Amino acid sequence: MVASSKRTPLTFLVHATVLFLVVLWTIPTAGLFISSIRDKDQLSVSGWWTALSTSEQRLVTRAYEPKSQVQQGDRFVIRGNLLEGGSGEIARFGFSSLKPEAYAVGDVAEMKKGRTLQVNANGDYVLSSPTEWKGSRGQRIFYTAEVPPRFTLDNYREVLSAEGLGQSFINSLTVTIPATIIPILVAAFAAYALAWMRFPGRALLIAGVVGLLVVPLQMSLIPLLKSYNLIGEFFGVGSKTYVGIWLAHTGFGLPLAIYLLRNYISGLPGEIIESARVDGASDFDIFRKIILPLSFPALASFAIFQFLWVWNDLLIAMVFLGNNQEHLVLTGQLRELLGSRGGNWEILTASAFITIIIPLLVFFSLQRYLVRGLLAGSVK
Amino acid sequence: MADVKLTHVKKIYSNKVEVLKDINLDIKQGEFIVFVGPSGCGKSTLLRMISGLEDISAGTLEIDGQVVNDIPPALRGIAMVFQSYALYPHMTVYDNMAFSLQIAKVSKDDVDQQVRKAAEMLQLTPYLDRLPKALSGGQRQRVAIGRAIVRRPKVFLFDEPLSNLDAALRVATRMEIANLKESMPDSTMIYVTHDQVEAMTLADRIVLLSAGNIEQVGSPLELYEHPANVFVAKFIGSPAMNILPCRIEKTGEQTEVSLSAKMSVTAPITTQASEQSKAAFFGIRPEDLSVVASEEEGFLSGTVSFIESLGEATLLYVQVPGCEDMVIAKESGTLSIQRGEQVHLSTAPEKMHLFDDNELSYRR
Numbered sequence: 001m002v003a004s005s006k007r008t009p010l011t012f013l014v015h016a017t018v019l020f021l022v023v024l025w026t027i028p029t030a031g032l033f034i035s036s037i038r039d040k041d042q043l044s045v046s047g048w049w050t051a052l053s054t055s056e057q058r059l060v061t062r063a064y065e066p067k068s069q070v071q072q073g074d075r076f077v078i079r080g081n082l083l084e085g086g087s088g089e090i091a092r093f094g095f096s097s098l099k100p101e102a103y104a105v106g107d108v109a110e111m112k113k114g115r116t117l118q119v120n121a122n123g124d125y126v127l128s129s130p131t132e133w134k135g136s137r138g139q140r141i142f143y144t145a146e147v148p149p150r151f152t153l154d155n156y157r158e159v160l161s162a163e164g165l166g167q168s169f170i171n172s173l174t175v176t177i178p179a180t181i182i183p184i185l186v187a188a189f190a191a192y193a194l195a196w197m198r199f200p201g202r203a204l205l206i207a208g209v210v211g212l213l214v215v216p217l218q219m220s221l222i223p224l225l226k227s228y229n230l231i232g233e234f235f236g237v238g239s240k241t242y243v244g245i246w247l248a249h250t251g252f253g254l255p256l257a258i259y260l261l262r263n264y265i266s267g268l269p270g271e272i273i274e275s276a277r278v279d280g281a282s283d284f285d286i287f288r289k290i291i292l293p294l295s296f297p298a299l300a301s302f303a304i305f306q307f308l309w310v311w312n313d314l315l316i317a318m319v320f321l322g323n324n325q326e327h328l329v330l331t332g333q334l335r336e337l338l339g340s341r342g343g344n345w346e347i348l349t350a351s352a353f354i355t356i357i358i359p360l361l362v363f364f365s366l367q368r369y370l371v372r373g374l375l376a377g378s379v380k
Numbered sequence: 381m382a383d384v385k386l387t388h389v390k391k392i393y394s395n396k397v398e399v400l401k402d403i404n405l406d407i408k409q410g411e412f413i414v415f416v417g418p419s420g421c422g423k424s425t426l427l428r429m430i431s432g433l434e435d436i437s438a439g440t441l442e443i444d445g446q447v448v449n450d451i452p453p454a455l456r457g458i459a460m461v462f463q464s465y466a467l468y469p470h471m472t473v474y475d476n477m478a479f480s481l482q483i484a485k486v487s488k489d490d491v492d493q494q495v496r497k498a499a500e501m502l503q504l505t506p507y508l509d510r511l512p513k514a515l516s517g518g519q520r521q522r523v524a525i526g527r528a529i530v531r532r533p534k535v536f537l538f539d540e541p542l543s544n545l546d547a548a549l550r551v552a553t554r555m556e557i558a559n560l561k562e563s564m565p566d567s568t569m570i571y572v573t574h575d576q577v578e579a580m581t582l583a584d585r586i587v588l589l590s591a592g593n594i595e596q597v598g599s600p601l602e603l604y605e606h607p608a609n610v611f612v613a614k615f616i617g618s619p620a621m622n623i624l625p626c627r628i629e630k631t632g633e634q635t636e637v638s639l640s641a642k643m644s645v646t647a648p649i650t651t652q653a654s655e656q657s658k659a660a661f662f663g664i665r666p667e668d669l670s671v672v673a674s675e676e677e678g679f680l681s682g683t684v685s686f687i688e689s690l691g692e693a694t695l696l697y698v699q700v701p702g703c704e705d706m707v708i709a710k711e712s713g714t715l716s717i718q719r720g721e722q723v724h725l726s727t728a729p730e731k732m733h734l735f736d737d738n739e740l741s742y743r744r
Contacts (some may be wrong), residue, residue, distance in 0.1 A: 187666070272469075278459065
């Protein structure tokens with residue numbers, strides 16, 4: 001105690017390392033979030049770390065068409081604003097794509113045939129010509145603008161509605177919540193029985209559960225799907241339904257769930273359970289009133305695992321749920337977007353952030369149980 | 381309220397290990413019985429068999445005249461207090477005590493009345509809303525006892541209830557248990573301990589177990605004054621009784637035994653003529669030995685090889701020529717004897733014990 005309260009160089013090293021790790025873990029998430037709320041034009045020209053500074057954009061616009069010209073004395077004038085009411089400041093401008101930054105604001109650019117172009121910092125421009133402007137299209141004006149940072153939820157609005165991410169979000173929840181609750185319920189019962197009830201073949205069952213831990217799930221995909229097809233045919237329903245994927249996730253999650261929970265529950269003091277038995281409690285009473293409340297940390301920690309695992313799963317969803325819009329989960333949707341909207345960073349970052357928001361919430365609300373539940377069972 | 385009767389009770393584990401061999405015991409209603417014995421003697425197993433937490437391999441267990449071998453713990457009319465208290469950590473003191481009644485679907489008012497009565501009795505009323513983790517060890521133990529009381533059992537079972545408490549608290553709680561027994565004179569209590577002080581102070585009768593057998597059953601003073609065999613003699617009393625191998629020289633109403641070539645002693649214990657010249661064991665308690673001035677007055681002589689001064693008493697470890705083990709003498713107060721000094725020890729003849737070569741007492 002005395003030694004640890006002293007600030008040794010090692011303490012500083014530890015703190016520095018922790019800080020480093022925290023920063024290392026936080027930066028990508030923060031970057032993703034900031035990118036997702038930036039204006040899509042700004043996002044495409046600069047990184048998220050410049051989000052708070054004004055960005056320099058090279059833009060081109062067309063001046064008003066010749067029909068809006070006004071005659072002032074002997075000159076024909078077209079007036080307008082490059083920024084069209086938006087905020088920002090013009091630094092340089094030009095009229096040729098070869099020299100887009102030829103003139104500073106305030107200068108008068110001499111064009112051909114005695115025509116002139118003047119641009120002010122606030123975007124006001126004056127095109128002036130000794131002869132009448134002709135043609136149907138306006139003069140092109142190139143300019144470099146300093147645009148202040150702009151944050152928007154438009155990206156989210158777009159992905160949630162137009163890109164179908166909202167539906168996928170619901171689909172993901174529909175898959176994940178039952179696929180988390182069902183295995184926990186089953187596993188808690190099984191774990192209690194395997195830990196505290198005496199029946200023949202118990203050791204073999206435990207060995208079987210441990211054995212199932214090492215079965216790769218890819219191996220069982222085809223047999224499972226075949227049996228689903230068979231059963232679905234028998235009942236006259238499709239094989240790729242939510243019930244199917246719930247059962248699949250339950251099956252794949254159960255061995256680990258039973259193993260973890262059994263370790264925890266068998267570590268509970270036996271005298272408590274014996275005491276309850278003497279008090280007249282049946283096995284179900286003991287399970288419900290003693291075991292369940294006491295193993296809440298273990299249940300919560302497994303719930304986090306199972307939730308994150310199911311939420312992030314792509315393979316099982318692809319195999320057991322199919323690709324149509326009403327079944328597509330978030331991971332699947334994200335993969336589709338990568339293909340179809342690969343260049344649209346604002347779409348991708350917003351989608352990605354929507355995908356990670358639930359895992360983050362789950363983690364932060366239950367994280368204290370995560371560590372406790374993981375340690376429990378291993379250390380008595 | 382209930383007698384407990386064990387007839388030829390055995391416990392054999394699946395690997396053929398016999399941990400309890402033919403236990404016969406008759407416990408009367410209202411008795412305070414203490415099972416005592418060294419670790420691993422089977423005393424806790426016996427208690428757990430009475431409670432129903434362990435199966436009975438052979439023999440019958442009767443509570444209140446009814447054979448309860450196959451009746452589950454809850455229906456045997458027993459309540460158990462565990463060594464680790466075994467409180468439900470997520471429930472308040474009130475809920476801990478009410479648990480068994482709620483399971484039994486007793487009406488809410490009755491539960492409340494019972495719990496408050498028990499809490500009153502154990503001075504737990506201010507703590508009813510606390511969780512066990514907010515209580516001290518002694519309070520936890522009282523909650524465990526309260527949990528037993530509310531069930532109104534015929535038989536209370538205590539499994540080393542004091543061994544998790546510190547020394548001071550142990551004495552206080554011991555007295556509380558004694559008071560509890562006094563306030564409930566009709567209930568039978570069975571108490572397991574390895575601590576002989578607890579056994580001596582609490583018990584009406586002590587059951588001394590060793591290696592799965594009952595060595596002796598009797599009141600604390602019976603066991604102290606008339607141990608049935610060498611094991612009991614050595615187990616009861618601290619420091620343990622001195623046991624010296626000897627040979628019977630003269631039989632009759634007064635038996636003369638020789639401890640070594642030079643030393644012999646006559647004890648007022650009757651032996652048969654057939655015992656003549658047999659090997660035997662002579663026993664004398666350290667507190668019954670006293671230092672005397674001359675060799676003629678004493679019957680044992682030797683050199684002091686070690687002295688332990690406890691303040692209230694002094695322990696002398698005396699090396700007697702011809703004896704393998706050192707003889708321990710306990711003198712009250714402090715002594716001016718130095719290490720290496722020659723001392724002579726004497727005793728009152730009626731304090732002597734004599735055991736035959738099977739370690740059984742001649743005084744039967």
